[in-house]
Amino acid sequence: MSKPSRREFIKSSLLMAGAVAFSGSFLKPIKVFAKAAEKEIPLPPGEKKLDENDAVAKALGFHHNVKDIDYTRYPQRKKPEAKDQFCKNCALYSAKNEGWGKCQMLANGVVSAQGWCGSWNKKA
Numbered sequence: 449m450s451k452p453s454r455r456e457f458i459k460s461s462l463l464m465a466g467a468v469a470f471s472g473s474f475l476k477p478i479k480v481f482a483k484a485a486e487k488e489i490p491l492p493p494g495e496k497k498l499d500e501n502d503a504v505a506k507a508l509g510f511h512h513n514v515k516d517i518d519y520t521r522y523p524q525r526k527k528p529e530a531k532d533q534f535c536k537n538c539a540l541y542s543a544k545n546e547g548w549g550k551c552q553m554l555a556n557g558v559v560s561a562q563g564w565c566g567s568w569n570k571k572a
C-alpha cells in the first residue's frame with residue numbers, strides 16, 4: 449500500500465473536520481428539544497407537588513420521575529413490557545394539565561404525568 453500524499457492527508461483531514469462540525473450542528477436542535485422536554489410543566493393553579501417523602505408515596509415506591517424508582521424493590525418496572533407505564537396512563541390518574549394530575553391513592557398533592565408507583569394499573 450502506498451503512503452498517502454500530503455495533499456490526500458490534508459483533504460481527508462478537512463473532510464473529517466467538516467463531518468465533525470456538521471454532526472455538531474445537526475445534533476444541536478435535538479439537544480435543545482430534549483432539554484425542552486425535560487423542562488417541568490407548571491403546576492396546575494392551586495395545586496402543590498406531592499412530596500415523595502409522603503408516607504403513602506414512600507410505601508408505594510412513588511417517584512415523579514421513573515428514573516428514580518428503586519428497581520431492586522420494583523424489578524417489574526424495568527422489564528421491557530413495562531416501559532410505557534406512567535401515572536398518565538394509570539387507571540388511578542386524573543389529569544389536571546398535560547404534566548400533572550391527581551392520583552386516587554395519593555391525596556397530598558399532584559403527581560407528575562411521568563411518575564410511577566408500585567400500584568400502577570393500566571387505564572382501561
Ligand code: SF4
Nearest residue numbers: 535538541551565568
Ligand atoms: S397509583 Fe397510578 S397514578 Fe397513582 S402514583 Fe401510582 S402509578 Fe401514579
